[in-house]
Amino acid sequence: xxxxLGIDGGGTHTRSLLISETxxxxxxxxxGPSNVQQxxxxxxxxTLQQLLNLTFxxxxxxxxxxxxxxxxxxAASAHNKEDIHAxxxxxxxxxxxxxxxxxxxxxxxxxxxxxxPGLMLxxxxxxxxxxxxxNGIIHQTGxxxxxxxxxxxxxxxxxxxxxxxxxxxxxxxxxGPWQSNVLRLLSCNTIEQLQCKLKTGDINNSHVAALAPMxxxxxxxxxxxxxxxxxNAVRELVAVISxxxxxxxxxxxxxxxxxxxxxxxxxxxxQLSAALKIEEPEIQIQKSLMCxxxxxxxxxxxxxxxxxxxxxxxxxxxxxxxSSVITR
Amino acid sequence: xxxxLGIDGGGTHTRSLLISETxxxxxxxxxGPSNVQQxxxxxxxxTLQQLLNLTFxxxxxxxxxxxxxxxxxxAASAHNKEDIHAxxxxxxxxxxxxxxxxxxxxxxxxxxxxxxPGLMLxxxxxxxxxxxxxNGIIHQTGxxxxxxxxxxxxxxxxxxxxxxxxxxxxxxxxxGPWQSNVLRLLSCNTIEQLQCKLKTGDINNSHVAALAPMxxxxxxxxxxxxxxxxxNAVRELVAVISxxxxxxxxxxxxxxxxxxxxxxxxxxxxQLSAALKIEEPEIQIQKSLMCxxxxxxxxxxxxxxxxxxxxxxxxxxxxxxxSSVITR
Numbered sequence: 001x002x003x004x005l006g007i008d009g010g011g012t013h014t015r016s017l018l019i020s021e022t023x024x025x026x027x028x029x030x031x032g033p034s035n036v037q038q039x040x041x042x043x044x045x046x047t048l049q050q051l052l053n054l055t056f057x058x059x060x061x062x063x064x065x066x067x068x069x070x071x072x073x074x075a076a077s078a079h080n081k082e083d084i085h086a087x088x089x090x091x092x093x094x095x096x097x098x099x100x101x102x103x104x105x106x107x108x109x110x111x112x113x114x115x116x117p118g119l120m121l122x123x124x125x126x127x128x129x130x131x132x133x134x135n136g137i138i139h140q141t142g143x144x145x146x147x148x149x150x151x152x153x154x155x156x157x158x159x160x161x162x163x164x165x166x167x168x169x170x171x172x173x174x175x176g177p178w179q180s181n182v183l184r185l186l187s188c189n190t191i192e193q194l195q196c197k198l199k200t201g202d203i204n205n206s207h208v209a210a211l212a213p214m215x216x217x218x219x220x221x222x223x224x225x226x227x228x229x230x231x232n233a234v235r236e237l238v239a240v241i242s243x244x245x246x247x248x249x250x251x252x253x254x255x256x257x258x259x260x261x262x263x264x265x266x267x268x269x270x271q272l273s274a275a276l277k278i279e280e281p282e283i284q285i286q287k288s289l290m291c292x293x294x295x296x297x298x299x300x301x302x303x304x305x306x307x308x309x310x311x312x313x314x315x316x317x318x319x320x321x322x323s324s325v326i327t328r
Numbered sequence: 329x330x331x332x333l334g335i336d337g338g339g340t341h342t343r344s345l346l347i348s349e350t351x352x353x354x355x356x357x358x359x360g361p362s363n364v365q366q367x368x369x370x371x372x373x374x375t376l377q378q379l380l381n382l383t384f385x386x387x388x389x390x391x392x393x394x395x396x397x398x399x400x401x402x403a404a405s406a407h408n409k410e411d412i413h414a415x416x417x418x419x420x421x422x423x424x425x426x427x428x429x430x431x432x433x434x435x436x437x438x439x440x441x442x443x444x445p446g447l448m449l450x451x452x453x454x455x456x457x458x459x460x461x462x463n464g465i466i467h468q469t470g471x472x473x474x475x476x477x478x479x480x481x482x483x484x485x486x487x488x489x490x491x492x493x494x495x496x497x498x499x500x501x502x503x504g505p506w507q508s509n510v511l512r513l514l515s516c517n518t519i520e521q522l523q524c525k526l527k528t529g530d531i532n533n534s535h536v537a538a539l540a541p542m543x544x545x546x547x548x549x550x551x552x553x554x555x556x557x558x559x560n561a562v563r564e565l566v567a568v569i570s571x572x573x574x575x576x577x578x579x580x581x582x583x584x585x586x587x588x589x590x591x592x593x594x595x596x597x598x599q600l601s602a603a604l605k606i607e608e609p610e611i612q613i614q615k616s617l618m619c620x621x622x623x624x625x626x627x628x629x630x631x632x633x634x635x636x637x638x639x640x641x642x643x644x645x646x647x648x649x650x651s652s653v654i655t656r
């Protein structure tokens with residue numbers, strides 16, 4: 001029996017799915033982060049080894065070979081891509097084809113759209129838009145990093161919240177809801193402690209991005225600065241979509257929204273949808289076909305066979321679109 | 329003979345000045361960075377040891393005791409302030425009083441204003457405004473870190489330039505001067521390389537801040553985006569000055585401009601001066617009295633004696649205001 005292994009590695013969790021060519025789930029697991037630009041090679045290796053040990057724990061004897069695809073955050077622009085790639089194959093405990101290494105955004109695109117042309121906006125801690133044109137070529141806009149790019153992302157929104165709290169703390173901004181909420185949500189007693197934890201990395205980009213729901217809540221409560229932040233985020237997200245739409249050269253295009261920021265916030269989805277109707281009326285928002293990890297399995301399968309067996313495809317679609325659910 | 333030791337530690341250089349109570353320079357040196365939040369404790373210790381070895385190389389026998397002040401970037405909010413403080417004393421090779429540890433902004437304020445009330449805006453890689461009120465109390469605005477604050481700083485301006493180059497590279501912005509200039513100035517061949525070096529820290533905050541003169545140049549050449557970036561920087565800098573002015577409760581206040589960004593760019597100084605005339609006409613820009621390292625010596629002296637001997641003060645003023653000059 002042939003089997004396929006998909007890995008979805010992000011800044012918070014890394015998930016695996018081992019599935020047979022007939023669509024039987026053979027193993028699933030979830031461990032900690034594997035953003036290749038935020039952890040050492042050694043930590044990456046140990047995280048993936050732990051993940052694969054859990055995935056292959058009940059390995060059926062009849063597996064003959066495995067094709068795999070690792071979609072890891074930060075992999076697209078990693079300087080040590082070849083080293084990472086060399087590591088991956090040695091971690092799989094059964095005979096396997098050379099693993100495919102790609103970005104988490106790429107597997108999300110394939111999960112979102114299957115083989116169809118279209119657009120995917122992923123917005124969680126970071127933000128990126130990928131589009132697949134009629135020739136199957138993938139175009140990227142944004143997603144070049146938290147500090148210098150990823151406009152409109154969770155980190156981008158959370159950073160504004162931290163900025164507002166800093167400005168409240170030293171009188172640049174009148175007293176308001178920012179300082180108290182940010183300190184509470186990031187478990188700090190004082191602004192000095194917050195500043196210090198941000199510098200040491202005790203508070204990381206994911207923690208900052210987790211402030212985004214607070215900004216949405218303040219916006220709903222009528223805090224105008226919060227509403228401005230969200231309006232700007234929506235404008236930036238529309239800009240990356242518009243640019244990608246221009247690149248794929250499709251008259252009408254389907255757009256799938258993925259990532260924690262968009263999945264958790266109806267407010268942001270509604271605002272984005274309204275702005276798109278005005279700016280790009282030819283773009284139609286649709287639901288994701290599969291979850292990102294199913295996208296990784298599809299890529300593994302295509303790299304190995306050039307096609308995905310129908311039974312397997314149906315099983316991947318049946319998994320649903322929420323990769324955070326871990327059931328067997 | 330008594331002597332005083334001043335240390336000015338920043339993100340790029342660390343400078344020392346050893347001077348006798350009669351104003352004779354006994355030692356001066358300059359080594360690499362000592363921002364306590366960007367380098368390890370071990371690296372800080374070795375940098376300061378190297379600096380002091382160079383400073384005390386021709387130590388006259390007649391020195392009986394030394395009072396010292398270390399003004400180090402990041403020291404105000406360092407989590408390991410007590411550890412750093414404990415290290416400092418052990419590095420001085422002659423009997424010394426317990427060293428004073430403070431921030432580089434504090435010594436710059438004392439250098440800029442001497443004992444007078446007033447305001448100091450420091451803008452280099454970072455930005456901060458300090459004000460001393462009529463009771464001698466020091467008030468701070470801004471300066472809470474590169475990624476989340478330090479609005480209008482060199483890093484803030486340089487980050488916008490990197491953002492523009494990213495946006496040019498993937499079509500969010502039409503082709504223009506940003507990508508080619510940023511890649512050249514940061515010694516990168518491709519946007520991928522730039523992105524990678526920013527993530528690994530091969531390109532650090534100082535390198536990004538060093539893009540600010542390019543933005544000034546583009547503004548002078550009529551690039552409207554560059555002019556917008558500088559206008560926004562000036563607006564942010566005026567905001568920190570205004571807030572600090574409100575805190576010091578002085579009717580008219582002197583303001584001293586220090587730091588590489590303001591010292592190097594006449595354009596930015598002129599724009600800031602024009603904006604201040606409109607926003608805060610009671611603030612008068614004046615020249616710095618002494619350089620930051622002289623401010624460190626003044627603090628060392630005041631902590632030890634409560635006053636600065638006249639001869640010493642005149643010698644410190646005679647040093648000039650440019651601490652980058654290393655002469656004996």
